[in-house]
Amino acid sequence: MELPKFILGDNTDYPESIFVIHTDFPRFIIDLKTDDVEWLEDFDKNDEEELATEAEGLIQAATDFYDREVARYEDD
Numbered sequence: 001m002e003l004p005k006f007i008l009g010d011n012t013d014y015p016e017s018i019f020v021i022h023t024d025f026p027r028f029i030i031d032l033k034t035d036d037v038e039w040l041e042d043f044d045k046n047d048e049e050e051l052a053t054e055a056e057g058l059i060q061a062a063t064d065f066y067d068r069e070v071a072r073y074e075d076d
Contacts, residue, residue, distance in 0.1 A: 006065040020062040026051060030062050 009019040009029070017033045026047075027040035037059065043051055 006062060008066065008069060018066065020066055022058060022062055026054075026058070028058070030059060032063065032066060035059075 003023045005022065005024050007021040007023060009021055010017070011019070014031075017031045020030050020032060022028050022030075025041065026043075029038045029040065030036070037055075039051075041047075
């Protein structure tokens with residue numbers, strides 16, 4: 001099965017939060033309410049340098065995805 005790069009998620013235990021799940025490497029979940037990021041990968045020291053440079057772009061892409069999805073719902 002091919003997964004989309006980003007998936008929206010919510011949970012009734014966290015009614016104020018909207019989650020964006022990034023399914024490509026490096027996989028992560030971001031809580032858009034708090035901007036908390038949970039990485040679903042184990043990183044070694046070499047990965048941490050690359051992650052630091054890519055993280056800002058990935059998080060911005062997740063936020064852009066959410067904004068695009070919300071706009072599509074509002075247009076319907």
